[in-house]
Amino acid sequence: MDFFSRVFRSSKRSKSSSSSQEPKTPNEVTNDIIDFDTPRPDVGDVKCVTVLIVGAGSRGMCYTYYAVNFPKRMKIVGVADPRSCTRETLKMMHHIDEDKFFDDWREAAELEKFAEAVIIATPDRLHKEPAIAFAKKGYHILLEKPMAVTPEDCCEIVNACKENGVILAVGHVMRYHPVSRKTRELLDSGVIGDIVHIQHMEPVGYWHFAHSYVRGNWRNEEESTFSLLAKSCHDIDLICYWMGNRRCVKVSSFGTVSHFTKENKPEGASSRCLDCTVEEMCPYSAQKIYLKKAQQKSFGWPVSVVCSDGVQDIESLTHALKTGPYGRCVYECDNDVVSNQVVNMEFEGGQTAAFTMMAFTTDLGARKTTIYGTKGELRCAGGSPIEVFDFVNNKKTLYPAKIVGFMPMHLSAHGGADYYLINSFISAVADNDPSLILSGPDDTLRSHLLVFQAEKSRRENCVVHIDKDGQ
């Protein structure tokens, strides 16, 4: 069970069982992961931030639920997206003026600035131009990760934001996850002494990988970018976050496109799952991943993104699987991004880190981390509680990472980190206080540059030495 499911299960319990800040013994801990103390962000005399959405797909739409749940805090005043169906949905949800709907971000950027902030959630290769254009117009920016698909473009975005004095937050949601922040707090407090090594694993999940990285939007480098940047920039960023101010000085990486190639196509398989006679034996069958879920009335992600016009019924889904990208045989796609990758890092001071990304697992999204220190060991597997083993007294202590009790369902993805990210961004803009942002320009650029260096190592089959500028 992941962190968030446990939170909802335990939220039914009473507040009285959750007041202590002290670490709990193993049997007590699950009662204590709801944060009842933090007030809702819309309590009292709060400022409302006006926001333009650029790219109203899965991510752009998700952030707008902050305005639905906390209307005193955020108002959506414009939308740019070529898809009329998403524009219509947002129109109904947010009562946006007719003249603030745009087919393309450029139309919005040509106007006088009409919102305090912009959320840019366009496809990976469409981040740089709008980010720079809106920075020049003076909009504070929440930019989805990856910032951009080349190191040069990432640097340009950061420079544009700094030159124009606008706040930049990047969609590195995992930094805002209560477990990540609690881990950092524990490391800073010295509970495991000095960090020696971080081992971190990102299990993508077999059907998730097939959906997004074999059939879907992130399957092909020319169309989006390489796996480590598209998927695991979160993880390299987390390792950097936990390592604190230490700089990575050396990196090496290996990775391959395993299994999802033409040579592995089973005998008798068709090009499309809906008319495939061996589909029943295939774990990646589109019938299993989408159609069966929809037949059980489960139209949430990933089923929700299969029909490009947003329609959600069996007939439209069947048509989309017969004709669209998500019904293709996984052994006959134009995918070229790696399905398994390892990255080894050495930091200034000698600390090391090892990262693994794996498609072939059932542990979808349940990241696992062990941090080895001179006085103890810290572990987290799929969420709260964090386990700390103390070498001095040979004792294990569990530390819960709390989540707010009023967590809106639509912002609960990534263990609730979506809520914490958008709340930090809106608070930073409202109070003009960039220190509220954990994924600001400098930290994000540093970890993105490391991702580019790791990929260079994989491609060029060499150890890459990194200088002070991340080059």
Ligand SMILES: NC(=O)c1ccc[n+]([C@@H]2O[C@H](COP(=O)([O-])OP(=O)(O)OC[C@H]3O[C@@H](n4cnc5c(N)ncnc54)[C@H](O)[C@@H]3O)[C@@H](O)[C@H]2O)c1
């Ligand atoms: N932070 C995270 O954990 C996380 C998770 C998933 C995706 N992402 C990133 O978020 C971004 C968006 O991903 P998504 O899943 O929402 O994709 P999506 O395809 O659902 O949404 C992208 C939207 O951008 C729109 N768009 C395309 N061209 C446009 C233009 N010229 N002007 C305005 N809008 C335009 C598309 O019509 C679409 O609605 C990507 O960069 C992706 O990598 C981040």
